Structure formats: C-alpha cells, structure tokens
Amino acid sequence: MPKVSLSQVLNESTLFSLLTKEQKQKILNNSTHLRYKKGETICKQGAFANHIIVITEGLAKTYLEGSNDKNLIINILKPVSWIGLSSTYNEITYNFTAATIIDSSICFIEKTVFTDILLENNEFSNDIIGRLCNDSKHFFNKITSLGNKQLHGRFADALLYLSKNVAKSPSIDLSITRKEIGDLAGISTESAIRLLSELNHDGIIKLEGKKITILKENLLEKLSKIG
C-alpha cells in the first residue's frame, strides 16, 4: 500500500547507510510497512513499545498528552526520520504519542532486531549516538522556550522551527492547523491565532490560508531572543 517500498527506503535513506546488506535484509524480514490516513495515531503514550518507528512518507508529529486536549508537540517529522528514537530504545512503554498530519507511510521495526544490530555494528551505534545528541539539543531549545520565554518568544520559536527544521524554507506550507501551531509553541489556540494575525498585520509574516510565509526572519529571531 505505501507508495515507496521499504527496501528502497533502506537502500536510499541516510538513516540506514551504515548498515550491511545482511542487516538491511534482517530489518526487511522483521518489520511492517503501513499506510496511515491523516490524523491517525501511530503510537500511543503509555502503550508497550515493541517497535522502532520510521516515517517513510507523509508528515507526522510527536507530542506529549496533557489533560483536556492540551497537547505539547515535540517534533514535526518529514520522511525519512526515526520517530521518537530517543524514547523507544530502552523503554518498556512509549512516553510520547505520535500521529500523522497528512496521509503517510510508517515502518515498524522489531526492537530486538534493532538492538541486535546496535550490538554488532559500532559505526551504526555511533551514528545513533550522534542523532540522540542532536535530539537533546532540540529538547534544550524546547525547555528554554517553555520555561524562560513568554508568548511572543515561544511563538517565534515555533515558527522558526517549522521554517528551518521542517519546511526548510521561509514558506511554511504543511497543512498544519492553528491548534497544532499552538500546541507546538505551548500556547493556546486563540493566542496562536492572535499572534499570527498580529505578525501578519505588521508585515513580519504573510498568511495565505494555511500557508505561512516568513518575510522578516531576523525580526522573528529577535523576538525569540527577547523571549
């Protein structure tokens, strides 16, 4: 059902480039590759974590569930990426929820296979260490944003993240809802909306439906710094 075959992903993505042919084959034999519709839950915070997850097509988010529908989005993930690697490896349960934002394809690799490969392939282990460290940098940004900044700073952080890390363009066209922008910034949906129209009015961003274009990145950076 997925449009890309898993073996193609294994051979082409940089995630797997350090693996041997045999190791790729082992993954191929011990994983499932499924098509998900927009909005479906990929894995659920608190559920048993028996798989390492990779997104191969589409767009997904990982988030922490709060009470009364107030979630905190940690990552927006484009293919091909590990999903929540840092908290699946030696955890019994997932400590985050992941869901698709648009129709997507997701690969589930049996955890035992993954850990076996880590034990036999040191280059791969070191690559994973590097990725985990990168993740932690992102967590630090997140913690700074939530803990040390208020509305404007947090919101700027969210927009800059979407632009730099996800869209990789000043133009953010990801079919993300206003609620998701709020959840990403750690603010209410209404505040996100207010800030969007405020920045739009001030000519710092341009709104066209769901598409957001950053016009003055340096001003957003400044907002992020001021907090």
Place this chain on the structure above:
Amino acid sequence: MPKVSLSQVLNESTLFSLLTKEQKQKILNNSTHLRYKKGETICKQGAFANHIIVITEGLAKTYLEGSNDKNLIINILKPVSWIGLSSTYNEITYNFTAATIIDSSICFIEKTVFTDILLENNEFSNDIIGRLCNDSKHFFNKITSLGNKQLHGRFADALLYLSKNVAKSPSIDLSITRKEIGDLAGISTESAIRLLSELNHDGIIKLEGKKITILKENLLEKLSKIG
C-alpha cells in the same frame, strides 16, 4: 587536590566498567581532575566544548540561562555522573551551564579521547546510548512539567525529582537554596517559598532549615498528575 583519585574513580564507578584497562589509562593520561568550590561555574553555555565532564565528588547542577537571572535547572547531579553528556558529544559549544552547589571535584576528559573510545568499544557505545535515552525521558518529564502544568504540579515534580532522583530518600538535605528550587520547577523564588510553607502547613512536607522531608509522597504524586 580532589580527595578521590581519578584512577580510583575509573576503576570503581559503573560509568567506566565497560572500558578496557588501556582505555582507562588513556583517559587517565588525557584528563584533568580539579577541585571546585561551592558556586563555581564548571562550564558555560556557549563556550567551546572540548571536554566531556564527570563529577567525582560533591554536587552540581546543569541549567539553561535565561534573561535577568532566571535560570532553568535541568539536572542536579551527584557523583559519579556524566555532566550534560547528551549535549557535549557532537556539539561545538556547550548548550548549558554547569555549576557546583557544594565543594566538588570535576574531571574533564578530552573529547577526542572519548570519541576514539566510542569508535573502538561497542559495548561502551551501547551503554552510552542507554544513558542518552534515559536522559531524554527526563527531558520529556521536564517538558510536560513546564508546558502542561501549573504552579502546584510543577513544584510537586521538582520535589519528587529531588527526592527520587537525587537524594534517593524522602528526606532532601542537599543544601539547595529556595531560588534553586524555583529554578528547578520553573517558577519564581517567591512562589517556591509560598508553596513550601503551604505544603509544610498542610503536613505534606516538613521543613527544617534547608532540609525538606516529604511526609505524604502520594499526595505530591497526585499534585503532579493533576497539574
């Protein structure tokens, strides 16, 4: 100057138990081991990160610097622990500040030596992966606390962290200031003080100078869950 010798630490701490004799020697030859007074800065957010840091005696904190003296404490670290491992490995600069809370001994290992060992010792690499994943679990808790909870929930999280992860006892006697408790919970010093005396008054904790004893852990857990 440190009371424990580095070679003793290398041989006795579980941090290094997977290393060969030669690798330990290599570390011994390429590191410094220094005594720090209370309150001194160990490494500074933004400075070049050429060392992997270990605390061998005393007590330290890692934190993210905010504007106007409002810091966010990430970890309180007892010996023997890696300090900020997750963000020193493949970073050019430290993205956190570390400082001592009481007189302490700190070991700085040259980063190149550390990465060399990672390349040649796969068991050690996998141990590090496990530790990084554990760290990320802590980050998730932190993000949930800051993003999804208010005053009482955050404060309960901070106390529970101090009790369970640092003191490893219901009695928290770490010579930590009220400001540091606030910085750990992501709330103002005044709020921390108010909550301490409130919980003290309600018989949930007991205050004796700087010592805090948790009397009703289950109630704190409840506060943490409610948010």
Place this chain on the structure above:
DNA sequence: CGCGAGCTTGACGTTGTTCAACTAGAGTGG
C-alpha cells in the same frame, strides 16, 4: 445547499510574577 470543523474576535477572570519592605543568619573586619 447545508452541515460541521476549524478559524476568529472580544470580554473577562485566573494565575503567577514582580515589586517592595522587612527579617534572620552567616561571614568579615575593626
């Protein structure tokens, strides 16, 4: 053409920070 989900805006209330004043205790120098 109608329905519903997502979006938008304004008014209001709560939460928690900030400011200011005061106290206690620990360290310092005369």
Place this chain on the structure above:
DNA sequence: CCACTCTAGTTGAACAACGTCAAGCTCGCG
C-alpha cells in the same frame, strides 16, 4: 567580641500576561 554587611528567606499587595469562554464566521465537503 561586636558592629556591619550581605545574602537568603519571607510576606503582602498590585499588576500583567494569558487562558478561557462565548459567539459568530468561513470554508470545504458531502
């Protein structure tokens, strides 16, 4: 040994920042 200073702790009151609530709107889809 005592006065002095400086830091940490404490308390109350005022204010600002944001979330919440309510109402209406818009757009896409059936």
